[in-house]
Amino acid sequence: xxxxxxxxxxxxxxxxxxxxxxxxxxxxxxxxxxxxxxxxxxxxxxxxxxxxxxxxxxxxxxxxxxxxxxxxxxxxxxxxxxxxxxxxxxxxxxxxxxxxxxxxxxxxxxxxxxxxxxxxxxxxxxxxxxxxxxxxxxxxxxxxxxxxxxxxxxxxxxxxxxxxxxxxxxxxxxxxxxxxxxxxxxxxxxxxxxxxxxxxxxxxxxxxxxxxxxxxxxxxxxxxxxxxxxxxxxxxxxxxxxxxxxxxxxxxxxxxxxxxxxxxxxxxxxxxxxxxxxxxxxxxxxxxxxxxxxxxxxxxxxxxxxxxxxxxxxxxxxxxxxxxxxxxxxxxxxxxxxxxxxxxxxxxxxxxxxxxxxxxxxxxxxxxxxxxxxxxxxxxxxxxxxxxxxxxxxxxxxxxxxxxxxxxxxxxxxxxxxxxxxxxxxxxxxxxxxxxxxxxxxxxxxxxxxxxxxxxxxxxxxxxxxxxxxxxxxxxxxxxxxxxxxxxxxxxxxxxxxxxxxxxxxxxxxxxxxxxxxxxxxxxxxxxxxxxxxxxxxxxxxxxxxxxxxxxxxxxxx
Numbered sequence: 103x104x105x106x107x108x109x110x111x112x113x114x115x116x117x118x119x120x121x122x123x124x125x126x127x128x129x130x131x132x133x134x135x136x137x138x139x140x141x142x143x144x145x146x147x148x149x150x151x152x153x154x155x156x157x158x159x160x161x162x163x164x165x166x167x168x169x170x171x172x173x174x175x176x177x178x179x180x181x182x183x184x185x186x187x188x189x190x191x192x193x194x195x196x197x198x199x200x201x202x203x204x205x206x207x208x209x210x211x212x213x214x215x216x217x218x219x220x221x222x223x224x225x226x227x228x229x230x231x232x233x234x235x236x237x238x239x240x241x242x243x244x245x246x247x248x249x250x251x252x253x254x255x256x257x258x259x260x261x262x263x264x265x266x267x268x269x270x271x272x273x274x275x276x277x278x279x280x281x282x283x284x285x286x287x288x289x290x291x292x293x294x295x296x297x298x299x300x301x302x303x304x305x306x307x308x309x310x311x312x313x314x315x316x317x318x319x320x321x322x323x324x325x326x327x328x329x330x331x332x333x334x335x336x337x338x339x340x341x342x343x344x345x346x347x348x349x350x351x352x353x354x355x356x357x358x359x360x361x362x363x364x365x366x367x368x369x370x371x372x373x374x375x376x377x378x379x380x381x382x383x384x385x386x387x388x389x390x391x392x393x394x395x396x397x398x399x400x401x402x403x404x405x406x407x408x409x410x411x412x413x414x415x416x417x418x419x420x421x422x423x424x425x426x427x428x429x430x431x432x433x434x435x436x437x438x439x440x441x442x443x444x445x446x447x448x449x450x451x452x453x454x455x456x457x458x459x460x461x462x463x464x465x466x467x468x469x470x471x472x473x474x475x476x477x478x479x480x481x482x483x484x485x486x487x488x489x490x491x492x493x494x495x496x497x498x499x500x501x502x503x504x505x506x507x508x509x510x511x512x513x514x515x516x517x518x519x520x521x522x523x524x525x526x527x528x529x530x531x532x533x534x535x536x537x538x539x540x541x542x543x544x545x546x547x548x549x550x551x552x553x554x555x556x557x558x559x560x561x562x563x564x565x566x567x568x569x570x571x572x573x574x575x576x577x578x579x580x581x582x583x584x585x586x587x588x589x590x591x592x593x594x595x596x597x598x599x600x601x602x603x604x605x606x607x608x609x610x611x612x613x614x615x616x617x618x619x620x621x622x623x624x625x626x627x628x629x630x631x632x633x634x635x636x637x638x639x640x641x642x643x644x645x646x647x648x649x650x651x652x653x654x655x656x657x658x659x660x
Contacts, residue, residue, distance in 0.1 A: 122246070125410055129410060131242070151387070152225075152387070155425045156223060156340065171232070190329070205222075205327065216527060249267055259276045262277060298395075300416075303393050305393075307391070313348070326341055334375065369389060373386075396471045403452065403456055408435055418470040421469055431455075437631065457531075480515075483511075537654055540557055561587070568610040583601070586629055589620075
């Protein structure tokens with residue numbers, strides 16, 4: 103039994119989204135999927151040109167695919183696993199290699215757990231692909247060159263002060279709710295006096311974005327990340343496209359240096375040292391300073407205003423969890439907003455957003471910070487602990503790295519940095535929006551993802567047979583409402599139920615039994631939220647019980 107898709111709202115735009123990066127655009131697209139109109143604004147006139155993030159993980163790809171943005175198409179836009187499947191620890195790009203590790207789960211083995219393994223997609227490419235969908239969506243009013251000067255929660259609506267950067271004209275508009283997805287330096291977060299928890303400045307870098315065809319220099323040694331350890335060579339090379347798009351992450355000290363000190367000539371010299379070979383034709387595209395932080399906002403909500411993405415958390419890039427955490431934020435928030443705005447849920451449901459998402463951000467921050475610090479262990483193995491003898495130690499190790507088992511051990515210790523499968527897919531929720539949630543277990547190994555049918559977990563990926571075709575279970579479940587995934591002998595819900603009922607053995611087939619799969623009898627079912635998390639488990643489907651549980655989850659009357 104399938105209920106009709108949520109009908110689009112005929113009212114004026116109801117939600118203002120500030121910031122049209124990937125997270126803001128996903129928020130608008132998800133709201134549209136739930137039938138809610140939005141205004142999406144960004145002070146930038148064009149898409150970001152610098153590559154910045156690149157790891158679009160399995161869960162984010164699943165989110166995109168669930169609302170009609172083809173994950174397969176997105177993956178085709180990314181680097182092939184041959185180019186982006188490894189991370190290498192080297193003296194320079196063309197110098198000595200001290201070790202290599204696979205970069206995340208991009209092999210066929212990942213297909214047992216997700217239909218869409220992680221892909222390396224440059225942020226501008228991902229962002230522009232989302233923008234194509236945004237521009238084509240009549241539910242989204244997309245405005246570039248518009249800045250939000252302030253937001254004011256008026257109790258029953260949000261007043262927004264907006265200004266056009268082209269004409270200078272200002273305007274005040276009111277919305278039911280607002281989402282601040284305006285980045286790590288969020289002006290809105292600051293105006294709401296929301297503090298950040300955690301270290302603000304761990305280290306400082308210059309992102310030197312350059313164009314060059316270095317593919318001939320990486321033959322037989324392809325990778326997405328090259329950590330550089332040659333004395334006098336600092337930082338990391340990121341290969342977005344071996345034949346044209348690269349970034350050198352170069353440490354710098356803003357207290358003693360100026361951005362203006364890094365002209366094209368100096369940057370080209372740094373790039374050549376990092377490559378370790380005379381450069382082919384190379385163009386410095388831009389140079390941007392940034393500060394590595396590891397912070398989470400103390401609050402994600404002030405009345406009708408919500409934080410999402412980097413505005414809510416600043417996650418170190420060591421692990422590629424920044425954009426992906428933001429995608430999870432807006433997937434969690436948008437279905438709840440839509441439920442409240444349609445009158446299906448109480449306002450208290452919106453309080454569960456922070457309850458569920460803050461622990462995820464803290465876990466991701468903690469692991470990313472651990473990853474960043476772990477690199478220093480390899481630095482020590484190569485350079486020793488005595489600064490005065492560092493060059494001597496390195497020269498000896500570089501002659502024959504195989505003689506030094508501590509180097510291989512330090513490389514192997516980096517593995518969790520590049521295999522965070524459990525953080526990508528295994529995060530769970532425990533809030534009042536989950537009925538009798540199972541306590542969230544401590545994360546012991548970020549690489550060890552174990553699918554679970556517990557309340558609070560995301561439903562596991564399965565390759566099922568439907569109408570004679572093999573497809574992911576996700577394709578059988580709507581992403582705009584609740585689903586009752588039921589055993590073969592479970593009772594049916596009423597025909598007018600707002601819940602879609604999908605029956606094991608009838609609507610799809612799988613090689614295991616329902617009981618072996620879920621631990622429930624054939625009369626049982628799992629209730630799945632629009633974001634894919636299991637809201638409740640039932641040994642027997644009883645419509646009255648299901649209605650009671652739904653009322654609890656949706657905070658009706660609260």
